[in-house]
Amino acid sequence: DQQVKQNSPSLSVQEGRISILNCDYTNSMFDYFLWYKKYPAEGPTFLISISSIKDKNEDGRFTVFLNKSAKHLSLHIVPSQPGDSAVYFCAASEEGGSEKLVFGKGTKLTVNP
């Protein structure tokens, strides 16, 4: 059973517009969430994270929102740039720190010039 779900396999956005990538989770024990970005033929790189004690975390053009009651988080990229085109993975870990991150299946973002 998938504990972290990214229901959109792909997303296409115009340069300069907002990209919104969504992630849902089922495990109420998750309390730390991360987004990773992956270019083809490279390993994923950490992008941004949020703890369950917050509902928003911002880093430059990237903002992650967490809605605990809905078990939903989203990554906003504003403004989107062609270099943001990549696969984005949502990941979650349980309370107290865990060696095991649970990843979603990823969303492929394409930003068109």
Next chain:
Amino acid sequence: DVKVTQSSRYLVKRTGEKVFLECVQDMDHENMFWYRQDPGLGLRLIYFSYDVKMKEKGDIPEGYSVSREKKERFSLILESASTNQTSMYLCASSLRQGYVTNEKLFFGSGTQLSVL
């Protein structure tokens, strides 16, 4: 910056061969991981290690084993490669502070393994 190095970018092996994938990290991280990435399936954890000579099964350990003889090195072994093990293999490491793991993983560039 943390560097996680995987020994090969591309490997082609035959069914039944024993395959070794090597990973080295240079930041003295306690935790090391092996994932595989397949289209439509995301990242799936094969094995992880939180200390030298320690290992834990991940979600899909069948057909794989691991070795961690030194802190900086974590090897993934396919005892008898099969075509369904054709995949992108990703090694990662993370820091552990006391009993708490820092969930921020640092990944290598991956090894694309093809089993014919």
